[in-house]
Amino acid sequence: MTAAHRPDRALKASRAVNPQGLFKVQYGRHLLDVSRAFLERRRTDEAEEAAARALDLSAEWFRHQAVAETLVHDLVERKTRLNARLRILLQGVEHN
Numbered sequence: 001m002t003a004a005h006r007p008d009r010a011l012k013a014s015r016a017v018n019p020q021g022l023f024k025v026q027y028g029r030h031l032l033d034v035s036r037a038f039l040e041r042r043r044t045d046e047a048e049e050a051a052a053r054a055l056d057l058s059a060e061w062f063r064h065q066a067v068a069e070t071l072v073h074d075l076v077e078r079k080t081r082l083n084a085r086l087r088i089l090l091q092g093v094e095h096n
C-alpha cells in the first residue's frame with residue numbers, strides 16, 4: 001500500500017504485522033514503509049520515529065538502503081531545523 005501511495009491503508013495494515021515473525025531486515029524494511037506512510041500523511045515526528053527504529057535494528061543495513069536514504073532526505077526537507085534524531089538518521093545513510 002505504501003508503493004501504491006495509499007498511506008492510510010498501509011498504516012492500517014502495518015498494525016497487523018508481528019515483528020517476531022520477521023527477520024530483522026524484513027522488519028527494518030517494514031519500518032521504512034511505515035515511516036514513508038507517516039511522511040505521506042504529514043506525520044513527520046512519527047515518520048522520524050519509525051525510521052530511527054529501523055536504523056537502530058542495524059546501522060550497517062540501513063546505510064545500504066536506497067529507500068532509507070530517500071526517506072531521510074525527504075524528512076530533512078520537511079524540517080526547518082535538524083533535530084538530534086534527524087542528524088543521526090542523516091549520518092546513518094551517509095556513505096563514507
